[in-house]
Amino acid sequence: MTSFLAAPLDASLRLPSDSGAGLALPSTAKAPARKRAPPPVLSMAIKGSNAPVTSPGQTEQSCSPPPSMLVFSGGTAFNGVVEELKKFTTHVTHVLPVSDDGGSTAEIVRVLGGPAVGDIRSRCVRLADESSVEALAVKRLLGHRLPLDPVHAKAEWYTIVEGENHLWEGVSGPYRETIRAFLVYFQNQILCRSNEHFCFSNGSIGNFFFAGARIFFQSLEAAIFLFSRVSQIPIDSYVLPVICTNDRLTLGCELQNDSIIRGQNQISHPLVSEYPGEFSHCVNKVFPAVNPTVLEHLSRVQAIVYGMGSLFTSICPSLVLHGVGEIIARQCCLKILILNATHDRETFGMSASDFVVSICNTLNRKHSDPRKTLNFPATMYINYIIVPSGGSIEVDTKALLSLGINRVISVKIMHDEKDRPIYEPKALIQALKQIIISP
Numbered sequence: 001m002t003s004f005l006a007a008p009l010d011a012s013l014r015l016p017s018d019s020g021a022g023l024a025l026p027s028t029a030k031a032p033a034r035k036r037a038p039p040p041v042l043s044m045a046i047k048g049s050n051a052p053v054t055s056p057g058q059t060e061q062s063c064s065p066p067p068s069m070l071v072f073s074g075g076t077a078f079n080g081v082v083e084e085l086k087k088f089t090t091h092v093t094h095v096l097p098v099s100d101d102g103g104s105t106a107e108i109v110r111v112l113g114g115p116a117v118g119d120i121r122s123r124c125v126r127l128a129d130e131s132s133v134e135a136l137a138v139k140r141l142l143g144h145r146l147p148l149d150p151v152h153a154k155a156e157w158y159t160i161v162e163g164e165n166h167l168w169e170g171v172s173g174p175y176r177e178t179i180r181a182f183l184v185y186f187q188n189q190i191l192c193r194s195n196e197h198f199c200f201s202n203g204s205i206g207n208f209f210f211a212g213a214r215i216f217f218q219s220l221e222a223a224i225f226l227f228s229r230v231s232q233i234p235i236d237s238y239v240l241p242v243i244c245t246n247d248r249l250t251l252g253c254e255l256q257n258d259s260i261i262r263g264q265n266q267i268s269h270p271l272v273s274e275y276p277g278e279f280s281h282c283v284n285k286v287f288p289a290v291n292p293t294v295l296e297h298l299s300r301v302q303a304i305v306y307g308m309g310s311l312f313t314s315i316c317p318s319l320v321l322h323g324v325g326e327i328i329a330r331q332c333c334l335k336i337l338i339l340n341a342t343h344d345r346e347t348f349g350m351s352a353s354d355f356v357v358s359i360c361n362t363l364n365r366k367h368s369d370p371r372k373t374l375n376f377p378a379t380m381y382i383n384y385i386i387v388p389s390g391g392s393i394e395v396d397t398k399a400l401l402s403l404g405i406n407r408v409i410s411v412k413i414m415h416d417e418k419d420r421p422i423y424e425p426k427a428l429i430q431a432l433k434q435i436i437i438s439p
Contacts, residue, residue: 066091067436070297073307074314075100075119077340077422082126084425088433090234093297094123097317098220098241099251104145104203108211111196112189113248115220115241119314121206121227123239129232137170141179142206142231153200160205161187167205179209179230186212218246242318244291251317290321298327303334303436306359306382308423312346316362322372325363329380334436338428339395341388341413341421352408353399356382379404386431388413391421409435 066089071078075096085092098115105118125143129135144160144167146153159165161183168176186208190198206227214223220241228239243249253261298304309315319325328335337359339352347355360381361367364374382405387395389410400408411431414424 067303068301069303069305070095070301071305071307072315072318074309075122077308079122079126080422081425081428082123084429086234088429091236093238093240093301095240095242095294095318096120096123097314098243098245099249099317101250104207107199108207109248111193111198112211112215114211114214115245115247115249117210117214118204118207120224120239120241121204121210124227124231124233125206127233127237127239133170134172134175135232138175138231141167141171142209144205146200146203148202150199150201153203157200157203175230182209182212182216185216189215214246220244220246238297240291240294242291242294242321243288245288249288251313290323295323295327298331301333303336304328304331306337308338308340310344310346311355311358316358319359319362320365325365325374325376328363329374329376334384335382336384336386336432336435337382338386339388339393341423342392351394351396351399352385352387353396353403356400356403356405377404383407384409384435386411386428388421388423
């Protein structure tokens with residue numbers, strides 16, 4: 001059975017480096033915390049106030065602090081609006097799962113183990129500073145993916161880890177040595193697994209850096225702290241794993257016929273060739289504890305947002321953990337569901353009310369141990385819904401009203417490069433802004 005314990009930082013850990021240089025971190029039982037003021041404690045009373053609208057750049061001396069929110073999301077769908085959200089407020093806590101086992105993350109987990117860091121890395125890169133030439137260079141480096149061809153990917157990786165690739169242009173000495181030190185450490189960890197062949201195809205440099213830091217510190221939180229500092233995300237923004245663990249975490253799905261599907265990618269994107277009985281086997285079920293920092297932030301933000309994303313493999317896994325439903329239900333704040341712009345493989349045929357019921361059942365843990373279930377109504381978890389204008393998901397108003405939800409806001413959509421409907425970022429953030437600060 002998997003253990004979910006994160007090891008504390010050692011007394012005098014230093015950054016690994018082929019040159020011997022390093023950055024000392026203090027001894028602590030927890031990952032190093034950024035020293036800053038907590039998000040402001042606000043309530044729904046703000047909707048009736050006459051306070052001026054604030055921007056992220058305004059100071060406390062000139063006006064009230066920007067609104068604070070906590071967003072549950074996956075690593076892809078919500079990324080498209082992060083840049084626009086930063087213009088409204090940077091007082092945002094991003095809560096992300098650590099069970100994604102697709103893409104280059106799957107190869108890292110297969111060979112080196114540990115939690116999946118792809119979604120967290122992706123959000124950190126989106127939040128990264130772009131105000132200087134060096135900041136842009138660091139963001140470009142950590143956001144880079146290697147070629148799909150395994151041979152070409154490996155060759156390019158070696159030019160990066162050896163510091164000879166053009167991607168290092170614009171990155172100054174201190175940043176260069178810090179980032180390269182953990183890339184070298186990641187490479188050494190791969191070489192230590194001589195019985196495993198690591199495939200660099202489509203690999204993310206940011207994922208490699210993140211994995212190197214996590215293994216070195218033996219702490220997911222410490223790795224997030226380092227990545228956040230290197231990529232210079234806003235000082236009042238937080239990226240939190242919903243579960244703090246240094247072990248591999250696998251998402252499981254129990255079907256109505258009692259069979260089990262293991263792995264997020266298998267649940268969301270099953271292979272056509274697989275037959276139903278293939279996943280019918282016994283597994284050890286582990287119910288890890290929620291990251292206590294997530295509960296702390298939930299108790300003090302002005303708005304809780306259920307963002308766009310894969311409902312059952314990205315959003316719900318963060319909501320089902322013990323303690324999450326309890327604290328959301330008792331908070332007197334805005335609780336906003338952003339409906340997906342279209343159906344996906346997990347939600348085909350579902351209506352808006354079906355999304356609401358699924359989220360509320362998850363927060364109430366309806367399919368868990370009967371002794372640990374909750375029975376809060378939908379209105380304790382959701383009081384606003386943002387829906388796509390002209391989207392494919394039915395907005396069944398009568399069913400929503402029967403659940404007590406009568407505040408539905410429609411937002412216009414656009415189409416991405418693959419002609420898929422997505423929210424228009426400015427319109428979506430404007431809708432959030434109206435809900436949170438308009439009188």
